[in-house]
Each structure stands twice: as structure tokens, then as C-alpha cells.
Amino acid sequence: MDVQRESNLIDECINKIQTLAALALYDDNVELAVQITINEVRHYYSMIKTDESRANLLALKDRLNKLANFTHASLTDYRRTLQYAASDVIIN
Numbered sequence: 230m231d232v233q234r235e236s237n238l239i240d241e242c243i244n245k246i247q248t249l250a251a252l253a254l255y256d257d258n259v260e261l262a263v264q265i266t267i268n269e270v271r272h273y274y275s276m277i278k279t280d281e282s283r284a285n286l287l288a289l290k291d292r293l294n295k296l297a298n299f300t301h302a303s304l305t306d307y308r309r310t311l312q313y314a315a316s317d318v319i320i321n
Contacts, residue, residue: 238273
């Protein structure tokens, strides 16, 4: 998979997590869906096992953390979902 498609995979994952975070604002329990989304990305990168895979996972984790840090303090459930997703990105 080329760099552009991998970037698209990360963007798609971020979009899914942001959608789930928005649902969390309405008291939806989204933890399982977040885990599934992150696991799909981790599984993909575990299949190709390159240094670039690790870099992409680090980029995903970093973007999720940045989004959480820039989320307004009044949106605690949204922020918590982003932080949970970032913590679920395990890099071997």
C-alpha cells in the first residue's frame, strides 16, 4: 500500500473516532466501537510489519492526543473518547 493510501487509512480511522466521540456526547457507550476501529488499524499494520507501520501508528496516536488536547473543556465525553482511542493504540 502506498503512502497516500496509508494516510487515507489514518484519516478514515480519525473520522470514525470523531464520529464515535460525538455519539458519546449523547451518552452512547462507544468504547467497544472505538476498540474495534483501533484494532482494525492495528491489525492492518501488524500484517505489513515495517518501520513505516510503526511510524503510522505513532502518527495516529499523536493525532488523537492532539485532537483531545484541543477539544474544548466543556466537551468532556468527546475528549475522553479521543483519549481512550489514543490509549488503545498500542505500538510494539
